[in-house]
Amino acid sequence: MNMIQKNLIKKSAKLDIADLKWILHESSNCLSCFEPPCQQNCPAEIPIPEFIRSLQSGNVGYAAKIIRDANPLAAICGAVCPEEVFCQSQCTRGKMDNPIRIRELHSFATSQEGYIPPVSASSDAKVAIIGAGPAGLACATKLAEKGIKSVVYEKSKRIGGVPSSSIPEFRLSDEIISLDIEYTKRFGIEFRLNTKIDDPEELFDEFDAIFIATGLAQPVETQIPNSNLSQVIPSLDFLEKARASNINEIKTKRVVIVGGGNVSLDVAASAMEHGASEVILLYRRGLAEMRVWQSELDAAFKRSVVISYLTAPVRYIEESGRLTGVECIRTRLTSERDTSGRRKPESIPGTEFVIPADIVIEAIGLNSDYKREITAFPDYTTSIQGIFSGGDWAKGEGTIVEAVRDGKSAAEAICNYLRVKKI
Amino acid sequence: MILSSSRLRSRFLGVELENPFILSAGPSTDELDITRAGLDAGWAGVILKTTSLPTTDVDLVYPMMSSFNNGDDILGMGNIDLISIYHLEEIVKRISILKSEYPGKMIAASIMSDSREGWQTLVRALKDADVDLIECSFSCPQGNVGEDPGKMLAQSVSATEKVAGWVKEAAEELPVLIKITPQVTDIVAIAGAILKSKCDGITASNSIPALMGIDIDSLTPIPQVDGYSTYSGLSGGAIKPITLRTIAEISRNFTDATISGNGGISNWRDSVEVLAVGASNIQICTAVMLHGFGIIEDLTSGLDNYLIEKGFNSVTELVGKALPKLVSHEQLPRHQVRSAVIKEKCIGCGRCYISCRDGGHIAIKWDSVNRLPDIDEEKCVGCGLCLLVQPVDGCLSLKRVD
Numbered sequence: 008m009n010m011i012q013k014n015l016i017k018k019s020a021k022l023d024i025a026d027l028k029w030i031l032h033e034s035s036n037c038l039s040c041f042e043p044p045c046q047q048n049c050p051a052e053i054p055i056p057e058f059i060r061s062l063q064s065g066n067v068g069y070a071a072k073i074i075r076d077a078n079p080l081a082a083i084c085g086a087v088c089p090e091e092v093f094c095q096s097q098c099t100r101g102k103m104d105n106p107i108r109i110r111e112l113h114s115f116a117t118s119q120e121g122y123i124p125p126v127s128a129s130s131d132a133k134v135a136i137i138g139a140g141p142a143g144l145a146c147a148t149k150l151a152e153k154g155i156k157s158v159v160y161e162k163s164k165r166i167g168g169v170p171s172s173s174i175p176e177f178r179l180s181d182e183i184i185s186l187d188i189e190y191t192k193r194f195g196i197e198f199r200l201n202t203k204i205d206d207p208e209e210l211f212d213e214f215d216a217i218f219i220a221t222g223l224a225q226p227v228e229t230q231i232p233n234s235n236l237s238q239v240i241p242s243l244d245f246l247e248k249a250r251a252s253n254i255n256e257i258k259t260k261r262v263v264i265v266g267g268g269n270v271s272l273d274v275a276a277s278a279m280e281h282g283a284s285e286v287i288l289l290y291r292r293g294l295a296e297m298r299v300w301q302s303e304l305d306a307a308f309k310r311s312v313v314i315s316y317l318t319a320p321v322r323y324i325e326e327s328g329r330l331t332g333v334e335c336i337r338t339r340l341t342s343e344r345d346t347s348g349r350r351k352p353e354s355i356p357g358t359e360f361v362i363p364a365d366i367v368i369e370a371i372g373l374n375s376d377y378k379r380e381i382t383a384f385p386d387y388t389t390s391i392q393g394i395f396s397g398g399d400w401a402k403g404e405g406t407i408v409e410a411v412r413d414g415k416s417a418a419e420a421i422c423n424y425l426r427v428k429k430i
Numbered sequence: 431m432i433l434s435s436s437r438l439r440s441r442f443l444g445v446e447l448e449n450p451f452i453l454s455a456g457p458s459t460d461e462l463d464i465t466r467a468g469l470d471a472g473w474a475g476v477i478l479k480t481t482s483l484p485t486t487d488v489d490l491v492y493p494m495m496s497s498f499n500n501g502d503d504i505l506g507m508g509n510i511d512l513i514s515i516y517h518l519e520e521i522v523k524r525i526s527i528l529k530s531e532y533p534g535k536m537i538a539a540s541i542m543s544d545s546r547e548g549w550q551t552l553v554r555a556l557k558d559a560d561v562d563l564i565e566c567s568f569s570c571p572q573g574n575v576g577e578d579p580g581k582m583l584a585q586s587v588s589a590t591e592k593v594a595g596w597v598k599e600a601a602e603e604l605p606v607l608i609k610i611t612p613q614v615t616d617i618v619a620i621a622g623a624i625l626k627s628k629c630d631g632i633t634a635s636n637s638i639p640a641l642m643g644i645d646i647d648s649l650t651p652i653p654q655v656d657g658y659s660t661y662s663g664l665s666g667g668a669i670k671p672i673t674l675r676t677i678a679e680i681s682r683n684f685t686d687a688t689i690s691g692n693g694g695i696s697n698w699r700d701s702v703e704v705l706a707v708g709a710s711n712i713q714i715c716t717a718v719m720l721h722g723f724g725i726i727e728d729l730t731s732g733l734d735n736y737l738i739e740k741g742f743n744s745v746t747e748l749v750g751k752a753l754p755k756l757v758s759h760e761q762l763p764r765h766q767v768r769s770a771v772i773k774e775k776c777i778g779c780g781r782c783y784i785s786c787r788d789g790g791h792i793a794i795k796w797d798s799v800n801r802l803p804d805i806d807e808e809k810c811v812g813c814g815l816c817l818l819v820q821p822v823d824g825c826l827s828l829k830r831v832d
């Protein structure tokens with residue numbers, strides 16, 4: 008092992024020479040672009056060529072710091088960011104040969120992160136954050152960096168939000184999540200778990216500003232007849248139980264999933280992972296219309312998930328109070344386009360058929376179940392002065408790294424607000 | 431497998447060479463069996479590692495090898511080796527064996543000594559063994575044996591002329607090469623001294639004294655020998671530009687000088703370059719140590735194909751072909767040149783912009799929206815820095831504007 012390779016290992020980790028050589032080789036391919044398009048396409052705005060340069064020189068601690076400063080959820084994003092949508096998709100090197108595998112370099116650098124000194128609050132201002140998910144955590148750390156103390160309210164017993172409750176374990180391990188949670192704990196942030204805030208405005212008694220980042224928890228209803236059967240489960244319930252390894256009832260069962268997005272693929276792969284005998288995902292359109300990430304598709308196919316394209320559920324079939332199957336109908340794509348620009352499907356009469364099933368999981372999207380009377384604005388303020396918002400609650404379903412961006416930007420907006428208010 | 435052809439054959443100081451590639455004095459020519467393997471693989475000749483009289487103490491130190499790298503690529507190799515541990519008697523024996531086993535190959539010896547009598551004894555014994563050629567190491571980076579350790583003979587004009595004269599006096603008709611170091615103030619003066627001595631040719635040039643690096647963990651120089659280190663001889667690819675300059679400078683000043691090219695030649699392309707500045711043949715050490723004797727096939731076939739493609743009938747025709755275009759700085763034509771962006775090829779990395787901004791003349795404008803550089807012809811001086819950092823071939827070009 009040479010000096011640079013040695014310098015790359017700051018923590019004991021399962022690394023062999025081949026990994027280190029790959030890291031150095033991949034880093035050396037970075038063109039260090041001017042106004043780097045990768046960075047412009049990273050919602051957390053990580054200075055990508057800079058951290059890659061530090062990796063290449065064996066300055067791995069600094070590489071990790073550059074990443075962490077830009078993204079307080081560096082470990083989680085390093086594991087699950089859809090690089091094909093963000094940084095990597097814009098890498099200039101891709102126009103020459105292959106784009107730099109940026110997420111993997113990021114993930115490596117973060118895995119070797121060194122000691123981070125704690126930060127303590129210096130200002131009298133206090134901010135309440137509702138929701139201990141990615142947006143809330145990012146906001147709290149960025150406020151702390153500016154000397155502002157915050158209290159994070161979380162209705163569940165866990166810190167982390169979606170990553171720790173509903174992303175499948177095979178995509179994101181507890182170990183990685185805890186790296187980020189431990190990081191946020193260095194900032195003297197107070198967590199009040201198992202605490203649901205019904206009326207945010209009551210918090211003004213104790214706090215100078217409030218950040219709503221509860222995410223989305225209300226399943227979109229399918230209107231499919233018999234969806235009240237107890238064997239028809241909403242995606243979030245299933246994923247939360249799966250993450251907590253609490254779903255023995257799925258073992259050897261035939262599972263049908265109604266969906267087509269990334270969450271439905273997570274659900275499908277997870278169901279196979281937890282012992283389902285078969286998993287069939289119903290999708291109204293074709294593969295080309297699926298708005299999903301390649302990594303999610305790969306994970307599902309690797310686990311032998313079957314996707315039935317151009318198929319729509321019509322009715323859940325019930326026999327003596329139990330689900331026995333799903334009546335489906337074949338669809339075809341019309342020339343008409345929907346608001347997303349994709350061709351609209353229509354049912355083909357007379358093509359009804361039945362797929363036998365023991366369990367159905369519905370994964371067609373999530374709505375907010377929280378304070379819809381407050382309106383969120385794009386600049387992170389809301390219709391109520393002093394209340395800010397970000398993440399999925401404000402913007403609709405998005406990625407973790409976008410929630411991180413919102414948390415960072417909201418912290419900025421909150422600081423300005425406090426400054427103007429002279430608090 | 432090419433190994434030899436009518437184009438690759440040449441005569442060098444009266445010795446037939448089936449191709450221009452010779453194993454230079456080093457580890458690959460220091461054991462009889464290894465040397466045989468090299469000749470069997472197709473090398474046209476060998477110069478056995480430098481020998482000496484039994485009175486010379488060769489006190490080796492291990493480990494002796496090191497390198498400096500870019501990633502996994504070895505850019506240059508360093509050694510703290512000395513001359514061969516085998517003295518004259520053994521080398522004389524090997525010369526006789528190799529001469530009888532390999533009649534078509536050049537079997538040469540390298541020598542080093544510290545007195546007139548010493549040099550001449552070595553020469554006479556090797557001559558009696560019917561060696562094809564003698565090379566004199568005036569340039570071991572660890573210095574010559576003798577009263578002035580650490581100094582190389584070929585760093586002194588007068589010493590070079592004197593000692594080369596002694597050698598030639600004893601060698602008589604037998605051809606003698608003097609192996610020089612490029613690390614001198616005036617290479618022309620050294621070459622002039624060798625020509626005056628009536629020696630037949632120059633081997634240009636040996637490895638170069640260098641400090642290979644410092645282990646920044648222990649702050650010990652490299653290579654480490656029980657916590658200590660010393661200077662190495664730098665060889666391999668890193669020294670090729672120095673070799674080219676050394677040979678070109680000698681050739682330009684002495685059109686009748688016979689030169690054996692050595693130092694940093696790794697492949698047939700390098701060998702074309704070295705021949706084109708005036709060397710008659712090629713000696714290789716490091717590239718063989720790193721990749722084995724087998725590189726001879728690519729060397730010979732690559733060079734032969736090149737000769738065919740370029741219409742040369744023999745390797746001799748290529749010698750010195752680049753020299754007429756080498757002039758001094760004052761003689762260079764002065765023209766106005768400007769860089770130009772070839773938009774169809776640009777991939778929008780902006781490296782030219784950064785380099786010109788921070789190390790050129792702030793002559794490139796950058797269009798952030800379209801990710802396109804644009805040359806400001808008023809400010810561009812045509813230095814060519816931007817072309818060095820271009821990631822794809824031909825996304826920038828230099829054009830004359832006067």
Ligand SMILES: Cc1cc2nc3c(=O)[nH]c(=O)nc-3n(C[C@H](O)[C@H](O)[C@H](O)COP(=O)(O)O)c2cc1C
Binds near residue numbers: 667693
């Ligand atoms: C380990 C080692 C030992 C060498 N020993 C000798 C030697 O005994 N005599 C000599 O004239 N040159 C010696 N050389 C120098 C080589 O013959 C050659 O001149 C030099 O390495 C530059 O050529 P290259 O870049 O092809 O290796 C040695 C080189 C190496 C690497």
Ligand code: SF4
Binds near residue numbers: 043
């Ligand atoms: S776009 Fe790709 S090549 Fe350019 S700086 Fe980013 S990672 Fe490097």
